Amino acid sequence: MKTLLMIGFCIAVTVGNAQTAKEVMQKVDDKVRGTSNKSEMTMTIVRPDWQREVTMKGWSLGTEYSLILITGPARDKGQAFLKRDNEMWNWQPSIDRVVKLPPSMMLQSWMGSDFTNDDLVKESSVVTDYTHEFDQDSVISGTRVYKIILTPKPDAAVVWGKVICYIDKKEFNQLLVKYYDEDDILVNTLVLSNVRNLDGRMLPTRLEMIPAENPKQKTVIEYKSQEFNIGLKEDFFSMQNMKRVR
């Protein structure tokens, strides 16, 4: 019996180690993203004495293509953002104008939140822009998790010095992400929760980004819906569609 257990354990370890940290991240990424997806979400900027809400719809294909339509608040409703590779445009319907945005805008805060433009349009990839290594497994609220350390590749357009991801071993969901700067100081913590069924996938639907400097403030993103592998092609991400999506 003991031997059997030992063998069982060995197999488990072998299977566990059979996938590299990179493969785990790839699984996580594939699950969240699909080849293409469509989502509806609410972003709330929370501060001790006030909060502001932005609602939006998003479409994406890989990390290269994304389109975001602002559906609220009233002041910004109808504006859209299109990203193709490293080009980005903003559609302003009230003046019938497409503005090409400078690349420097990617690292800026998204509409005053604790997320950057890059977080939203996902220019950088957790798979291809980093090298990955396992650290000691851990447990988060009773769930066994992998701890993976991501180090950006030298030429990657990434602001972080290091990223630590805690990943649910069964569901391959990120549950906690810690972002460090180049001096190894914690900058942001992302807490993912409310795992629900979105288009057949069990996924966290609530993301809270908390700046380490100011733990009393945070930005919360809540997914209302998400659809995966909806067959979007590259030509969906165009000037004419940026004006047409509703």
Add this chain to the structure above:
Amino acid sequence: MKVIGILFLSFIAIPLFAQEEEPKKLALKGYLKDMSTFNYFDDNLWYDNLVHNRLNLAWYANPHFNAYLEVRNRIFMGDQVRNVPGYAMQVDTNNDYFDLSVQHEAGKSTIFQSMIDRAYVEWYNDKWEVRAGRQRINWGVNLVWNPNDLFNVYSFFDFDYEERPGSDAIRIKRYTGFASSVELAATLNDDFDKTVMAGMWKVNKWGYDFQFLAGKAREDVTLGMGWAGNIKKAGFKGELTWFEPYRDNGSVQALLASISVDYSFESSLYLNGSLLFNSDGSDTQFLNSAGFGNSGQLTVRNLSPFKYSTFFQTSYKFHPLITGGLAIIYYPSSRNALFLNPNATFSLKPNLDLDLIGQIYYDKLLDDYRALAKLGYVRLKWSF
């Protein structure tokens, strides 16, 4: 009466649509603004108040057909209305063919004005887009000066007209790629010499958006091009347009060109620098108060009366709810004309903003260099 009718209808319509989260077939949005203007000159202070309501109505009839109607209702009150002769006329001056505005003067110091500045239908499929009616045809690329904007150029000084003027026109566009298209547009006018007819080709290459245009703009034949791209992480944009009078009307050939560079730091600090060249401009021109005014009266040729105009703008988010900025326009000439435009926006509630804006203009008048115009604005805006 007509004005009051439109205003009244507007307010009835709001509760019907404002609640709707998903835009269905009909969508209505807009805002209500109240702006106080403090105008200091010599030893005087004039005070004016402007109530400004905008309604944007869209009808998404079917997947290939939309119709839009947008109305701007304004009530002007105060010293400027009372003391400036012909102020009511000035408010109502524009380049439009159809008269879609009504105006009513109540007493000496109040003017009601209601104007439809967008009213067009749109038919489209994957590749084609046809629009007819009063619409905005935006061919400009730069933030402040747009020599390519042949149809409805706007004035940077006219900041309270966020939507900018439209044109009575027809436009046919064919999309040929994700950022490329060919379009033809023409304004409607009984007088051929007042029409604008032009074609534009847009193409995306080497990470740049390029555009090329040719046509006629009023009494000129025009050729132009523009681009939007980047140098490293900074945005780099430009526009040039050549004007060749096709008849002897006293005007000369002119080249208008603008170029701009902008950069946005991680801290939210934003910088924009721009230069406008007008070969037909002069050093001795006086930028009179009309230049501050009305986008509707501008054409590309009179974007700036000076040969060179320079622009610098910076803005910074001091707080997620507070953005402050400063824009400077300097006209390098013996007159050293200078325009300063400090501004701050406070988000008071999710849909309520407060703006504080200053406009100060320095120029030389009778050898005396001083601030000829000093204007302060306090504006509240509720969007719905």
